[in-house]
Amino acid sequence: MQTGQEITDRSGTNIASEYLTFTLGNEEYGIDILKVQEIRGYDAVTHIANAPEFIKGVINLRGVIVPIVDMRIKFNVGEPTYNEFTVVIIMNVLERVIGMVVDGVSDVVALNPEQIKAAPEMGAAMDTDYITGLGTLNDQMLILVDIEKLMSSEEMQVMDQVN
Amino acid sequence: MSKEFCMTQSDQNNINIDLNQFNKVFFEECAEHLAEMEQILVSLPDAGPDDEQLNAIFRAAHSIKGGAGIFGFQDMTVVTHVLESLLDLMRNHEIAFSTAMVDLFLEAGDVISMQLAGHRDGSEVRQEAIDQIRTKLQQVIDAGSVANPVESACSPEHSVQPVFTADSSAVSRYEMEFTPDPDIFKRGVRLESLFAELEELGELTVLAELPVTPEFSTLDPEICTSCWHLTLVTSASEADILDIFEFVADVDQLKVHKVSQDSDINLHSAAPELPAAQDQDTADKAGNDVVDTALGRRAYDKNELAPAAYGRRTSETESSIRVGVTKVDQLINQVGELVITQLMLAQTAAVLDPVLYENLHRSLLQLERNTRDLQQSVMSIRLVPISIVFSRFPRMVRELAAKLGKQVELKTVGDTTELDKGLIEKIADPLTHLVRNCMDHALETPENRIAAGKERCGTITLRASQIGGRIVIDVIDDGAGLNRDRILRKASERGIAASDSMSDEEVWQLIFAPGFSTAEAVTDISGRGVGMDVVLRNVQSMSGRVNISSEAGKGTRVTISLPLTLAILDGLSVAVGDEKFIIPLNSIIESIQPTAQSLKTVNGKNVVHVRGEYIPIIPLYELFNMDAVVKKPEEGILILIDVEGEKAAVLVDALLDEHQVVIKSIETNYRKVDGTAGATILGDGRVALILDVNSLLQMRKKKAVCQ
Numbered sequence: 001m002q003t004g005q006e007i008t009d010r011s012g013t014n015i016a017s018e019y020l021t022f023t024l025g026n027e028e029y030g031i032d033i034l035k036v037q038e039i040r041g042y043d044a045v046t047h048i049a050n051a052p053e054f055i056k057g058v059i060n061l062r063g064v065i066v067p068i069v070d071m072r073i074k075f076n077v078g079e080p081t082y083n084e085f086t087v088v089i090i091m092n093v094l095e096r097v098i099g100m101v102v103d104g105v106s107d108v109v110a111l112n113p114e115q116i117k118a119a120p121e122m123g124a125a126m127d128t129d130y131i132t133g134l135g136t137l138n139d140q141m142l143i144l145v146d147i148e149k150l151m152s153s154e155e156m157q158v159m160d161q162v163n
Numbered sequence: 164m165s166k167e168f169c170m171t172q173s174d175q176n177n178i179n180i181d182l183n184q185f186n187k188v189f190f191e192e193c194a195e196h197l198a199e200m201e202q203i204l205v206s207l208p209d210a211g212p213d214d215e216q217l218n219a220i221f222r223a224a225h226s227i228k229g230g231a232g233i234f235g236f237q238d239m240t241v242v243t244h245v246l247e248s249l250l251d252l253m254r255n256h257e258i259a260f261s262t263a264m265v266d267l268f269l270e271a272g273d274v275i276s277m278q279l280a281g282h283r284d285g286s287e288v289r290q291e292a293i294d295q296i297r298t299k300l301q302q303v304i305d306a307g308s309v310a311n312p313v314e315s316a317c318s319p320e321h322s323v324q325p326v327f328t329a330d331s332s333a334v335s336r337y338e339m340e341f342t343p344d345p346d347i348f349k350r351g352v353r354l355e356s357l358f359a360e361l362e363e364l365g366e367l368t369v370l371a372e373l374p375v376t377p378e379f380s381t382l383d384p385e386i387c388t389s390c391w392h393l394t395l396v397t398s399a400s401e402a403d404i405l406d407i408f409e410f411v412a413d414v415d416q417l418k419v420h421k422v423s424q425d426s427d428i429n430l431h432s433a434a435p436e437l438p439a440a441q442d443q444d445t446a447d448k449a450g451n452d453v454v455d456t457a458l459g460r461r462a463y464d465k466n467e468l469a470p471a472a473y474g475r476r477t478s479e480t481e482s483s484i485r486v487g488v489t490k491v492d493q494l495i496n497q498v499g500e501l502v503i504t505q506l507m508l509a510q511t512a513a514v515l516d517p518v519l520y521e522n523l524h525r526s527l528l529q530l531e532r533n534t535r536d537l538q539q540s541v542m543s544i545r546l547v548p549i550s551i552v553f554s555r556f557p558r559m560v561r562e563l564a565a566k567l568g569k570q571v572e573l574k575t576v577g578d579t580t581e582l583d584k585g586l587i588e589k590i591a592d593p594l595t596h597l598v599r600n601c602m603d604h605a606l607e608t609p610e611n612r613i614a615a616g617k618e619r620c621g622t623i624t625l626r627a628s629q630i631g632g633r634i635v636i637d638v639i640d641d642g643a644g645l646n647r648d649r650i651l652r653k654a655s656e657r658g659i660a661a662s663d664s665m666s667d668e669e670v671w672q673l674i675f676a677p678g679f680s681t682a683e684a685v686t687d688i689s690g691r692g693v694g695m696d697v698v699l700r701n702v703q704s705m706s707g708r709v710n711i712s713s714e715a716g717k718g719t720r721v722t723i724s725l726p727l728t729l730a731i732l733d734g735l736s737v738a739v740g741d742e743k744f745i746i747p748l749n750s751i752i753e754s755i756q757p758t759a760q761s762l763k764t765v766n767g768k769n770v771v772h773v774r775g776e777y778i779p780i781i782p783l784y785e786l787f788n789m790d791a792v793v794k795k796p797e798e799g800i801l802i803l804i805d806v807e808g809e810k811a812a813v814l815v816d817a818l819l820d821e822h823q824v825v826i827k828s829i830e831t832n833y834r835k836v837d838g839t840a841g842a843t844i845l846g847d848g849r850v851a852l853i854l855d856v857n858s859l860l861q862m863r864k865k866k867a868v869c870q
């Protein structure tokens with residue numbers, strides 16, 4: 001996987017950003033590749049008492065205790081099954097390491113600013129607040145997610161809220 | 164103090180970030196030097212210190228002074244300078260040692276510590292204490308100097324060292340002969356700013372003199388061949404003047420004479436000629452052979468090379484490096500990971516045919532040994548010897564003994580026992596409390612001891628040892644022992660449940676009750692009853708235990724048992740449904756398999772009857788909303804826990820194992836989880852939550868309220 005984020009063409013004007021794309025139900029999503037630490041399978045999750053259903057628990061990622069969020073349950077899409085094909089995206093968000101279960105990881109794509117359109121009010125399983133825009137790649141539509149905003153939101157219940 | 168000084172101050176601010184970092188190093192080193200000095204002082208024999216010891220003390224004072232000078236802590240330089248001067252005279256046998264000096268030096272050490280704390284933590288610095296100690300030290304120097312006038316005249320070093328007490332109002336005239344190093348310009352010293360600094364002190368007259376005029380062909384503008392006659396009329400002390408020349412002029416390059424106002428006679432009229440002659444000599448050499456003079460330049464340097472003059476550093480001092488604790492913790496983490504990986508490898512390989520894969524199995528065994536060794540070495544980095552704590556007690560005991568009129572001998576055993584740095588910092592307070600208690604309450608006065616048929620001198624023994632995975636520290640005295648009747652009487656006075664039928668062990672436990680004191684009179688040392696409960700709480704916060712054994716008339720032994728490190732916890736792993744939990748061993752009283760008869764209900768809540776007590780049951784599956792195999796208490800296991808006197812029985816499916824686990828935080832990447840104190844990684848690589856029994860009890864109460 002490439003880690004470089006910005007690709008500049010010869011004229012140096014069009015700056016593209018790279019996104020990791022994944023599927024949730026029938027929809028294709030994209031997150032900033034720089035937020036992604038690694039992608040791994042789903043195993044050995046320790047349940048956390050009294051946590052919401054979509055927080056599957058914590059795993060041991062090389063000595064670091066990492067919480068796992070199942071986006072399929074959270075956004076009520078796809079089938080929450082757990083087998084050897086279940087994919088967890090480990091992300092670095094706001095100096096924390098968080099794992100996210102999705103239906104599948106597709107690709108890493110580069111999008112130019114003109115390929116990204118503002119998101120309409122409705123349509124995705126995710127709240128529009130967390131969507132930065134819609135990307136178009138060939139005939140495919142990508143829902144670009146502000147993952148930091150999403151993970152730090154109160155509804156995810158991943159972080160202690162500052163009161 | 165001056166404009167020049169203010170300027171350097173603001174210059175310092177510009178590079179503040181860097182300086183702070185160095186300041187920290189200085190603070191640490193300074194604290195170490197002070198500790199070393201104190202340790203030597205306290206251990207001095209009555210006959211007085213030998214040269215080695217004197218040199219060691221001098222070296223410590225000198226290092227502090229040098230460091231303080233570099234980092235701009237002038238106030239510290241001033242005190243250490245006087246101290247150093249006195250020590251230097253003693254080192255040269257110009258002033259004889261007396262036992263009163265030990266106390267004086269200790270006091271000076273305290274003042275420097277106070278100044279250090281002032282700079283480091285911003286704590287209060289009492290100026291009068293500083294002035295007092297300076298005056299006291301000065302008096303000793305003056306008395307000694309008067310007693311040895313011959314030596315002071317013939318010692319060239321001495322002519323610089325005497326520091327006259329500054330009578331702040333009196334103005335005096337100083338005449339200085341300053342012969343700088345030929346290479347002083349090369350060292351980046353600017354004489355004009357030096358003179359400007361002097362001028363801030365008072366009225367300054369500067370006269371330059373060229374004793375040797377070099378040939379024009381050999382003239383090197385970077386070589387200083389001039390010497391200077393300075394006359395300063397000031398109210399500042401000679402120490403202040405010397406401070407300005409600190410790091411610029413060496414002893415043989417600067418002569419300072421105080422010429423009092425009324426008598427203008429120069430007592431040392433011969434002295435200026437001597438340096439002038441020397442100067443000519445050095446200047447000549449400077450022209451021909453700069454290297455030669457540079458080598459012989461610093462009297463101190465030379466001395467430092469000569470072991471006889473300064474004393475060697477004790478041979479056991481190993482070289483060391485300072486490393487941040489976070490780096491060490493990271494290392495420990497990574498090695499922990501390696502151990503788990505190794506375990507997983509071993510588990511995977513266990514199913515393979517031992518004959519077919521003989522080589523693999525052998526390598527895996529080797530790996531296991533290596534990782535275990537590695538883990539041990541890495542863990543040992545955090546460990547420090549307990550002598551760091553023990554070393555503070557000799558002085559405390561000495562002073563308290565004098566105050567209380569008791570004779571006490573302190574023995575320490577097992578100084579080299581090592582424990583976690585975090586624990587070392589926390590154990591100091593409880594130990595101090597215990598030793599104070601021994602001194603004040605336990606040990607009798609010499610008369611009473613003789614009457615009781617004991618030796619005049621009481622003994623307090625501090626003993627540290629490692630037993631298994633724990634560190635055991637004993638505080639033992641041979642005093643009067645705990646008075647069972649008095650404790651029981653006090654307990655009933657204070658309304659603490661106690662009866663005559665209690666066993667000795669149970670009675671001794673009573674003294675841990677808050678506010679409990681059996682002392683007849685409250686003294687400023689102890690007796691206010693804010694002792695033992697604090698000791699107990701501190702030790703418990705380190706996952707430790709306190710035990711007392713005592714025999715009337717023979718003495719008392721308080722035993723503190725601590726885990727080796729704070730990063731590791733002794734725990735019992737239990738199963739509830741599919742999950743495993745760790746319960747800290749230090750909160751567990753026992754685990755029982757309840758019989759149907761022992762189970763009762765109160766308001767629909769289960770309680771268990773254990774030895775006359777009804778203890779509420781906390782079903783873990785219910786508290787954590789889990790599917791459990793066992794829902795009825797009689798089918799599972801009850802673990803009795805004790806949280807600050809409150810008992811509860813935790814219902815679990817099964818007991819699994821007892822082991823040491825590495826504590827990890829859940830909050831780093833997630834939020835706080837009620838009922839847990841963190842998490843750990845088990846041998847199979849899975850995460851297990853560590854239960855916090857205190858928070859479990861609170862959860863149960865909250866739940867009861869909700870229902």
